Amino acid sequence: MAAVLQAAALLMGSQTDIKKFRLRSALRSAPVRREGFFIVRTDGRLSATSGVMPRRAKLIPNAVAVKADTTASSAASKPGHELLLFEALREGLEEEMERDPRVCVMGEDVGHYGGSYKVTKGFATKFGDLRVLDTPIAENSFTGMGIGAAMTGLRPVIEGMNMGFLLLAFNQISNNCGMLHYTSGGQFTIPVVIRGPGGVGRQLGAEHSQRLESYFQSIPGLQMVACSTPYNAKGLMKAAIRSENPVVLFEHVLLYNLKERIPDEDYVLCLEEAEMVRPGEHVTILTYSRMRYHVMQAAKTLINKGYDPEVIDIRSLKPFDLYTIGNSIKKTHRVLIVEECMRTGGIGASLRSAIIDNFWDYLDAPIMCLSSQDVPTPYAGTLEEWTVVQPAQIVAAVEQLCK
Amino acid sequence: MAAASSLIKFKSPFCFLLLRRFSESPAEPLTMETSLPFSAHKCDPPPRSVTTSPSELLSFFRNMTLMRRMELAADSLYKAKLVRGFCHLYDGQEAIAIGMEAAITRRDAIITAYRDHCIYVARGGSPFEVFAELMGRRAGCSKGKGGSMHLYKKDASFYGGHGIVGAHAPLGCGIALGQKYSKEGTVTFMIYGDGAANQGQLYESLNMAALWDLPVVLVCENNHYGMGTAEWRASKNPAYYKRADYVPGLKVDGMDVLAVKQACKFAKEHVLQNGPIVLEMDTYRYHGHSMSDPGSTYRTRDEITGVRQDRDPIERVRKLILSLELASPSELKDIEKEVRKETDEAIAKAKESPMPDPSELFKDVCVESYGAEACGPDRKEVKAVLP
Numbered sequence: 069m070a071a072v073l074q075a076a077a078l079l080m081g082s083q084t085d086i087k088k089f090r091l092r093s094a095l096r097s098a099p100v101r102r103e104g105f106f107i108v109r110t111d112g113r114l115s116a117t118s119g120v121m122p123r124r125a126k127l128i129p130n131a132v133a134v135k136a137d138t139t140a141s142s143a144a145s146k147p148g149h150e151l152l153l154f155e156a157l158r159e160g161l162e163e164e165m166e167r168d169p170r171v172c173v174m175g176e177d178v179g180h181y182g183g184s185y186k187v188t189k190g191f192a193t194k195f196g197d198l199r200v201l202d203t204p205i206a207e208n209s210f211t212g213m214g215i216g217a218a219m220t221g222l223r224p225v226i227e228g229m230n231m232g233f234l235l236l237a238f239n240q241i242s243n244n245c246g247m248l249h250y251t252s253g254g255q256f257t258i259p260v261v262i263r264g265p266g267g268v269g270r271q272l273g274a275e276h277s278q279r280l281e282s283y284f285q286s287i288p289g290l291q292m293v294a295c296s297t298p299y300n301a302k303g304l305m306k307a308a309i310r311s312e313n314p315v316v317l318f319e320h321v322l323l324y325n326l327k328e329r330i331p332d333e334d335y336v337l338c339l340e341e342a343e344m345v346r347p348g349e350h351v352t353i354l355t356y357s358r359m360r361y362h363v364m365q366a367a368k369t370l371i372n373k374g375y376d377p378e379v380i381d382i383r384s385l386k387p388f389d390l391y392t393i394g395n396s397i398k399k400t401h402r403v404l405i406v407e408e409c410m411r412t413g414g415i416g417a418s419l420r421s422a423i424i425d426n427f428w429d430y431l432d433a434p435i436m437c438l439s440s441q442d443v444p445t446p447y448a449g450t451l452e453e454w455t456v457v458q459p460a461q462i463v464a465a466v467e468q469l470c471k
Numbered sequence: 472m473a474a475a476s477s478l479i480k481f482k483s484p485f486c487f488l489l490l491r492r493f494s495e496s497p498a499e500p501l502t503m504e505t506s507l508p509f510s511a512h513k514c515d516p517p518p519r520s521v522t523t524s525p526s527e528l529l530s531f532f533r534n535m536t537l538m539r540r541m542e543l544a545a546d547s548l549y550k551a552k553l554v555r556g557f558c559h560l561y562d563g564q565e566a567i568a569i570g571m572e573a574a575i576t577r578r579d580a581i582i583t584a585y586r587d588h589c590i591y592v593a594r595g596g597s598p599f600e601v602f603a604e605l606m607g608r609r610a611g612c613s614k615g616k617g618g619s620m621h622l623y624k625k626d627a628s629f630y631g632g633h634g635i636v637g638a639h640a641p642l643g644c645g646i647a648l649g650q651k652y653s654k655e656g657t658v659t660f661m662i663y664g665d666g667a668a669n670q671g672q673l674y675e676s677l678n679m680a681a682l683w684d685l686p687v688v689l690v691c692e693n694n695h696y697g698m699g700t701a702e703w704r705a706s707k708n709p710a711y712y713k714r715a716d717y718v719p720g721l722k723v724d725g726m727d728v729l730a731v732k733q734a735c736k737f738a739k740e741h742v743l744q745n746g747p748i749v750l751e752m753d754t755y756r757y758h759g760h761s762m763s764d765p766g767s768t769y770r771t772r773d774e775i776t777g778v779r780q781d782r783d784p785i786e787r788v789r790k791l792i793l794s795l796e797l798a799s800p801s802e803l804k805d806i807e808k809e810v811r812k813e814t815d816e817a818i819a820k821a822k823e824s825p826m827p828d829p830s831e832l833f834k835d836v837c838v839e840s841y842g843a844e845a846c847g848p849d850r851k852e853v854k855a856v857l858p
Contacts, residue, residue: 209641212639213641216649240638252617252625254614
């Protein structure tokens with residue numbers, strides 16, 4: 069019975085597809101009213117708009133090794149080594165420090181203590197106190213010093229012991245990190261990496277459960293990526309260090325002990341690329357960081373219920389990889405965004421507006437966005453659980469979208 | 472570049488003639504006494520006798536006159552609405568930029584706040600690039616994207632022009648960290664004002680600089696007013712050279728270019744050996760804080776005229792040159808005329824310089840590496856309606 073229904077649904081889907089296609093082609097041939105619009109490419113060239121832009125040749129990922137999607141996939145058969153997410157970060161950082169003497173680490177307790185989440189464990193003895201600089205508790209100033217050092221050509225990796233503490237350094241991150249390249253007319257580059265654990269942990273209270281990506285996203289000149297697996301943690305860490313731009317690398321406090329087998333050979337990921345976690349046909353679920361696991365949990369239920377969701381870890385929080393996202397929307401025509409960020413002014417809000425701007429014609433249903441509640445994260449376990457999106461909500465949302 | 476070299480050396484044949492007339496060799500050393508002694512905190516002050524030369528004194532006179540002329544011209548341009556936004560003028564404080572530059576090399580770094588036009592010129596930038604930037608032209612030193620507060624000159628280690636009071640203090644200490652890291656043997660001069668001296672981040676970064684013996688000189692340009700608030704109304708202890716208790720300090724007459732030169736030379740040697748030092752330069756700005764401040768509500772006209780008459784840095788050098796008979800009054804007048812001509816030409820050229828191209832809007836937001844493109848919140852290409 070279910071199979072029959074599913075087949076019917078597919079048929080219906082394909083019919084609407086055909087209709088949509090006709091409608092779209094009609095729209096295309098009609099004179100477009102956005103004649104006054106130009107696409108200004110960042111290299112200064114102007115070109116008239118023509119719907120969805122093709123992917124630039126430059127955006128080919130720099131990954132040497134290509135990895136199959138999910139974390140739990142057949143590990144035993146593959147070569148490589150198994151490690152935890154924080155160890156992957158450490159490995160990436162260590163390799164870059166060995167490769168380039170200009171790479172250095174600074175932050176609270178990164179040296180002799182070994183890093184509050186052990187990402188820099190053993191570095192002080194290996195690289196010395198100047199390259200692994202233990203700073204006093206003065207986030208604003210040590211972030212500023214990292215930026216100053218970057219202006220002279222160093223490539224500091226600045227660790228915020230907790231992302232929430234970086235609010236003290238907001239002025240440095242915004243005015244100096246993000247804007248200095250522009251205000252100096254391109255004279256200075258700020259190749260820093262700002263990284264640290266954020267997100268809702270286990271009853272850490274309001275200040276230590278922050279998702280700063282919503283605050284940082286409007287800073288021009290800043291790039292933001294969120295890692296979610298040991299594989300992409302290492303690849304993004306290395307890419308962030310090699311990038312000439314200031315990059316904020318978001319780690320999640322609950323993902324540090326995630327285990328995965330990663331390749332032995334050297335690889336670097338693209339900072340502006342989303343990761344296809346699970347290809348599917350019915351609905352595009354866009355997510356990042358820890359919510360990826362809530363989505364995958366919900367996906368299991370959804371598959372059992374006969375849905376075929378496509379799950380994308382957007383990974384690059386700024387700029388969004390609209391190529392991957394757009395291709396998926398063109399296929400599924402339905403979008404669900406699942407994030408841990410705040411509902412108001414969060415990544416989901418920006419993503420939704422970007423999708424509406426660029427892929428409106430392809431949508432068959434309103435975009436749904438599940439975000440954390442707009443409350444200071446409460447301490448009590450049950451309240452905290454209600455603050456962030458749970459798998460059951462994701463299942464319900466997909467069911468509603470695909471009705 | 473031509474203007475840059477004219478700043479440092481005497482290009483005009485007139486100057487060489489003039490020097491030959493009054494001294495056998497323009498580089499022949501002269502020893503002068505600073506008018507005021509240095510006050511030291513936790514260090515031995517440098518001697519009051521400063522070595523200079525006739526050519527150096529004449530270059531001081533010429534460069535300070537150029538700066539003064541430039542700032543007055545910026546004032547008129549602002550009133551003519553060719554310069555907009557913020558504009559903070561340096562007139563009165565020229566001796567600090569000049570004296571500092573005389574004591575260090577272009578590999579030593581300087582970073583300052585928003586009162587930066589003259590520091591940029593002292594570092595070898597041309598007045599044309601300053602005016603072009605002030606008028607938001609393509610040829611400006613930051614391509615017209617920075618404005619008055621954002622002048623930078625990377626090739627001469629000038630790390631800018633920063634708009635937030637005190638927020639460049641950590642950057643300055645970070646530059647010194649970079650210098651120590653790469654074992655260059657160079658130092659950083661981080662210039663801040665008496666207003667910024669009450670910013671917490673200054674002391675945070677000074678703590679780290681002292682902890683790690685970074686080669687940074689904290690230069691407090693004390694012009695006695697943080698915008699319109701007199702120092703004694705904002706600081707419990709306005710002796711800024713003593714404010715960083717555990718870090719040595721030196722109070723310098725910032726209106727005496729030779730004292731500034733001596734102090735900076737001393738400070739450079741000190742920081743390479745012992746870590747940071749604070750130099751408090753006692754100075755005065757004739758203009759208001761910025762163009763919106765007439766500069767007369769919180770201080771008296773008499774006070775300003777008094778400083779102009781008794782302590783003006785340019786008049787001081789003029790008197791020195793005349794008393795040593797290094798040049799005649801009319802020859803100094805000729806230098807002033809030459810400087811005025813140079814400034815006027817720079818302004819005329821800047822006025823003719825085109826505005827930035829619309830495509831420049833998205834350039835320099837991000838460096839293109841690893842495919843990084845424009846970083847709107849969401850896209851690799853940015854849609855925009857252009858005029």
